[in-house]
Amino acid sequence: MNRQQTLWLISILIIVFFIAFPFLYGRKDYDYIMHVCITGFFYAILASSWSMLAGYAGQFSFGHMAFMGLGAYGTALFSHYFYLSPVPTNLCTEFEIGDQYFIIKNAVGVTSSTLDQDCLTKALAVWDGSIQITPMPIWIGIILGALLGGIFGLLIGMLVLRLRAAYLALFTLGFSEILRATISAEIKITRGQAGIELPYLFENGISIFGHEFSKTDKIPPYYVMLFLLLACMAVLAWLAKSRFGLFVRALREDEDAAAALGVNTVRFKIMVFVITSTMAALAGAVQAHYIGIITPNNLMILQMSLVVAMAVIGGLENFAAAAIGAIIIQFLLELLRESFVIGGVEVDMTLWRLVFFGAVLMITLRFYRNGLITPIIEFFTRAHVASETVEKRGFQKTEDVE
């Protein structure tokens, strides 16, 4: 078995391990570990898609969490404001569709039982349980959220065409902060800092092979997020191997030279923004339904820094390394929460873990520019290159002599 095949085997074993993990793990903290895994997969999607954008295409965008937020808020607003009802409320904006009414709830912001209620709540109070309304299917919300992310990715991609390096980073940072500020300010629609609640991924539970899972069980969202990660990885692998991967790397290296060789750099720059922002939005939408609430704090620059650090520590120019880095970092951050005592002094690791994390990032940047995982992958994929070069050069010299 050569090194390339060994790498494939290891990859398959890792995937099989994660597929089997919920059935292998049986300790008391099962739900907690499952939650860490789900969040790890979520960050892995963000880190690997950002690696395609920043590592492969060289577009250092700091707006990735904003696209994630667009997906999450897209599906949150969709599930919060749109319903189907068999009878009209005569209070809300509504349209007749077949034998149902499409209800659009009015925005009233943060409410309590003593404050003004939205039109649908008023109607439900009048109906007193006699009428059942139907929430919109969450998969439609997730798709719309992903599309929203993609559309904004297209717009931002077009706006940043002429921006490079620090200017691009600052522009996307500005976009991210504007979005966060807008969501925080539009309390009536988004409920501001209070956040907006969403139905769970499986709000009514789900039955798999005769086993009933409740809406808070971790196994169904674990597999949803794992398969979403694997799907994203498959797409990224296909892109990286195709012309797309070749051309975006060429434009990262030298945009003018790539254009002079026939590469439509504008098209590929926009495409990479659309694809990666759609992935981030999709992950955000699914994660929001898993958590059950989305707040503007999820879009904070600190969150973006976390994704950047995960990708850099794993390996910026390899999407698989970035994904593995994200999962490892997520686990490390959780494991390092355990405080300990040295010489009678308690070290509060809830704070110090971030120092540790920062130190790992700095060491990686200083000594391992390609990240910590990429060299391992390259051991399997490129270790033969040096000896091959020497061997071929020797052969060439022999031919010259002859």
Add this chain to the structure above:
Amino acid sequence: MLNNQKKSMLELEVKNLNKKFGGLHVLKNLTFGIKGPELVGLIGPNGAGKTTLTNILDGAIKPSSGTVYLNGQRIDQLPPFEVAKVGLGRTFQVTRSFRRMTVLENLYVPALAKHVAVDKSEVMRRALEVLDFLTMDHLRNEYAQALSGGQQKLLELGRLLMLDPDIIILDEPFAGVHPKLMEIIYEYIRKVNAEGKAIVLISHQMDSIFSLCKRLLVLNYGDLIADGEPEDVKHDPVVVDAYLGKDDDEDSKSTNDIKQNST
């Protein structure tokens, strides 16, 4: 070697080309043409406008006025990637290889960019042919950043072979290149030209220019001051005064004159 098909209509036509950067008139009403597989030298002192002209021909910058036609198609308003597809390829004064991509990947980019529906095994075969010609076959899987400066220049030339344009502009291909690699570049130029491609050679190395080119264009502060055969241009007093200078004997004579006059 790569594409032996003779181009039926190879013609570059530059008409009344002007370029201004603010108050600076960099190219002044240039008009010239290249018909068929000519090997043309473009010379002139620093700041003459050679690179600006190259950038306009390649679509990287737009002219202030004037037109450029390649094979009957107007290209002066096209973006660089379309100009490349119409049939003009170039190298850069400072080598611009894709450093963190392998040598083979560097060669794949132009071939796959120009030809949408192309068999990848055919691209691979062509790339290996090119590497063999450039004596770089052993480096195929190395990252371009591992190559020497001269090898990176060869790689740039190899990318042009993969692009397979009708006209090639080589901007200072001999600068900082080892004599052995220079021989390969000489052979490259002659071979590619013999295959029916026009070549515009920009260089300050007059020996190379005079030994390779059959025609010279001389730019001086944006003006085309000469266009003709190397021997004629060499003795053109305007060119001598602006760029080439007088030969050693005349120089020493003038220096002595100055010394005598001053004493």
